[in-house]
Amino acid sequence: xxxxxxxxxxxxALALNSAWIGPTxxxxxxxxxxxxxxxxxxxxxxxxSGVAFSDYGSPCVYCHIPPxxxxxxxxxxxxxxxxxxxxxxxxxYALYDSRSIENKVRTPSPISLLCLSCHDGTMALDMTVFKPxxxxxxxxAALHVRLNGGNDLMSCGKCHNGSVAHSIEIKHLGTDLRNDxxxxxxxxxxxxxxxxxxxxxxxxxxxxxxxxxxxKVECATCHNVHNPDINLLLRATSDRLCETCHIK
Numbered sequence: 249x250x251x252x253x254x255x256x257x258x259x260x261a262l263a264l265n266s267a268w269i270g271p272t273x274x275x276x277x278x279x280x281x282x283x284x285x286x287x288x289x290x291x292x293x294x295x296x297s298g299v300a301f302s303d304y305g306s307p308c309v310y311c312h313i314p315p316x317x318x319x320x321x322x323x324x325x326x327x328x329x330x331x332x333x334x335x336x337x338x339x340x341y342a343l344y345d346s347r348s349i350e351n352k353v354r355t356p357s358p359i360s361l362l363c364l365s366c367h368d369g370t371m372a373l374d375m376t377v378f379k380p381x382x383x384x385x386x387x388x389a390a391l392h393v394r395l396n397g398g399n400d401l402m403s404c405g406k407c408h409n410g411s412v413a414h415s416i417e418i419k420h421l422g423t424d425l426r427n428d429x430x431x432x433x434x435x436x437x438x439x440x441x442x443x444x445x446x447x448x449x450x451x452x453x454x455x456x457x458x459x460x461x462x463x464k465v466e467c468a469t470c471h472n473v474h475n476p477d478i479n480l481l482l483r484a485t486s487d488r489l490c491e492t493c494h495i496k
Contacts, residue, residue: 276475281476282473284310301373301374302392313330333371333376333377334375335358335361336361336364338355343431344430352433359461359467363468366395367395368422372402375392431467432466446493446494456488458493470489
């Protein structure tokens with residue numbers, strides 16, 4: 249079957265052939281690890297769509313509401329408002345805490361819950377609120393695997409354990425985030441209230457691409473899932489990333 253893959257560039261939805269095989273396009277999600285419909289095509293192998301996950305014919309709909317569902321409200325059915333993922337239980341997370349943090353946060357914001365809905369390993373990668381029009385349910389995946397390090401059939405870790413295939417340990421965060429960078433707190437450098445942090449270049453963050461969301465630090469503050477050009481999908485090179493915010 250010759251499916252069409254939708255890719256949004258500059259606000260315009262472009263139809264791409266699902267058989268696209270080629271190098272990663274610079275600055276896009278196509279051909280990256282977040283492009284499930286072309287996963288691993290860059291190294292000449294095909295991902296297990298229809299077995300491990302359902303291939304919806306678009307790399308975008310695993311997070312974004314499909315264009316043919318424009319105006320649909322994902323929140324009505326337990327989805328993350330404005331997104332095509334279900335909301336994880338925000339109270340299930342243990343977030344980073346220390347004596348030096350004045351703005352303590354107990355639950356992640358929805359924009360970080362969007363990332364966690366895959367990376368905490370509790371929901372399947374293809375567990376979306378809406379399926380694109382024309383999706384044939386007979387092609388539904390057999391396993392619906394989770395980004396989880398567990399040694400069970402429904403988890404990526406069954407194979408990706410560092411022995412059978414590369415380890416997914418760094419990608420599987422779980423719900424205990426106490427050893428990860430704090431998220432969803434107000435950025436301490438706003439209005440130069442904290443001398444240890446730089447003031448942002450504008451309301452949306454810094455000129456080098458490091459972003460703030462409603463003045464808060466989120467997963468996507470440092471990581472850009474659409475741009476694979478820097479390792480770990482960072483918004484700046486690792487030697488410059490921390491000092492974008494931290495003065496010392």
